[in-house]
Amino acid sequence: MKASLNLRFSQNLALTPQLQQSIKLLQLSALELEQELIQAAETNPLIEYEPPMDRAATEPIIQLSHRSTNSIKSNSDWDEDDDRFTRLSAPQSLLDHLIDQIRVMRLSNVEKSLVGLLAGNLDEKGLLPITLDELAEEISDEIDLEDGSPKEQLTRALARLQHLEPPGVGARDLGECLKLQLEALPEKDKLEKVWAYAHKICSDHIDLLASRDWVRLKKILKASDAELNAAVVAIKNLKHNPAAEFEQGTETTLIPDVIVKKTTHGWQVIPNPDAQPKISIHEEYAKVIKNNKNREGGDNLAQKLQEARWLVKNVLQRSETILKVAKAIVDRQQNFFNHGEIAMRPLVLREIADTLNLHESTISRVTTQKYMATPLGTYEFKYFFGSQVSTDTGGSVSSTAIRAVIKQLVDEEDANKPLSDTQIVDLLATKGFVIARRTIAKYRESLRIPAVHLRRK
Structure with missing residues (x-):
């Protein structure tokens, strides 16, 4: 094969170290971010970081999920000034x-x-x-x-x-x-x-x-x-899972990134102070480096200072992005907070991305392992997104709302004559929801509701 020299033009996307760090921080949960910042502070003396545990004493956060029922407050019982939450540690294994x-x-x-x-x-x-x-x-x-x-x-x-x-x-x-x-x-x-x-x-x-x-x-x-x-x-009346009362694995803690509260202007989102990283640059060291940048070793210290500035900026940007996304979600799901799952509206990542002028992949990172504490429980951001189901009036409803309706129908059914998937399809049709039987079966299974012959008394 004959060797040759060719000139070729092409476009490539090069991620700068700063952008790579920004993307990495955005996809971390609050606990993972804390570990990342602790490690950064240990390797860079110019970074001042105060972990949440070292701050003034505050009551920690309740670990809940959208499946929780026994810890849910009703909207009427919720104290608007109640910012107190309790951290739940794992019981004995x-x-x-x-x-x-x-x-x-x-x-x-x-x-x-x-x-x-x-x-x-x-x-x-x-x-x-x-x-x-x-x-x-x-x-x-x-x-x-x-x-x-x-x-x-x-x-x-x-x-x-x-x-x-x-x-x-x-x-x-x-x-x-x-x-x-x-x-x-x-x-x-x-x-x-x-x-x-x-x-x-x-x-x-x-x-x-x-x-x-x-x-x-x-x-x-x-x-x-x-x-x-x-x-x-x-x-x-016996237990199918004798270990249900015991927590398997290590101690876990869930820290919501934001708190949703009801005000006279509707449902509002505020940052959770316990999830906000307290990070800054050591100003005295920064001054020394600035005054001695031309001396031996000054370039290495200047690089450390630049890395510290990047980190502080990216952490601040992460918090701002999470808050923006949370506000956009809550703005679109006001009915959910007022009426529960049955009022959840269809929502996709693209809608939030277009509203905030951000890339859809950024919204995906923000909605993963980020949580909001609400009067109804603590939810992952991703919970508020779901596909839409058409109605016979030409509108649409969230798949989460359909699941809620299915659960309600099954809870109210006659145990001697439980509803089949086909009957559920017909009942939903009377409410204006056009859904295939196989879709009902899929939603029922996701709710862990047994088939009709297993529910019959």
Whole structure:
């Protein structure tokens, strides 16, 4: 191949370090930004940063989500001057709770270790997803066979684990989990006929219960309609997730970036002071650098000063952009704050981007991991965006509002004659919403509402 020299013109977008930093800061959550600024202050002596925890004592923030119901205030109960929130730290984990119980068990250290090994392999629901055969193979070289084979010792350890609190922990499937909870009930309850039916269902016929095959269950148990119904009610009162009360993982904290309050002029957005970074340039050092910029090492210090200025500017710009986007969202969702989810209007990123004369990718970064505290709960910015559904009048409604209507219809349905997806389509049509049945099924599943045959009493 013959070598040649060609001249070619092309356009390329080069991101300056300052722009790269601006983009990076914009996509960070409040907690991630705090860690980023702490690290920057440690590496650059010209940056003065005061973490929120070091500031004057303030009451922290409530961690909520749009699925929360028990912590929601009504608009009428909301105090306009109430800027107080409470930070929610994670409770004791399930594993810690089990280890506390294992420590006081009258067992040898080896036996305690085996129970602890099983506890450490539980999933987030407190169930054991791995088989005893698999665990036995892993520990076969470390087990004293005088006390039995590895599987025999693990079987005994599992029985001990399954007697710990909470009831149902250590089960290998849902049926066993429910059965263990029934066995943990007081002895007087076990004398009841209903208990025996419920125990039999959980032990051997959980699949028939899941499919609601009442005819076969009645025939197998030789029970009356009333007795079977009582047994099913008893099972429904058990916990499908014995670890639900325990927080899995590390302590988490959610800090809203803005606070939404109702005023005489409507719903307004203000910055959350606990989420505003207090960052500045060390003025004394800056003066020294300015007076000695021509001396040896001055260029390096001048670069540090420039980096500090960039960071301060980009942090300020980040806060301003977040506030602008939050205000634009709230302006368009005033009805949501007045009437709830059912009044949510359709909103897309492009609409906010055009309004603020920003790029759509910028709005996407701002709406991710940024939160606003409101009287209705704490919501991620992204929650207020949703696709639109057409109405027969030529208008449109938010998919969030449609989900709210579906949930309302299901909550009000007759348990003996629950609504099918087709019936929900017809009911929504009477309200002017034109929606396909498959769309209703998708929305229903996103709300974790079971299919009609699983909701039938």
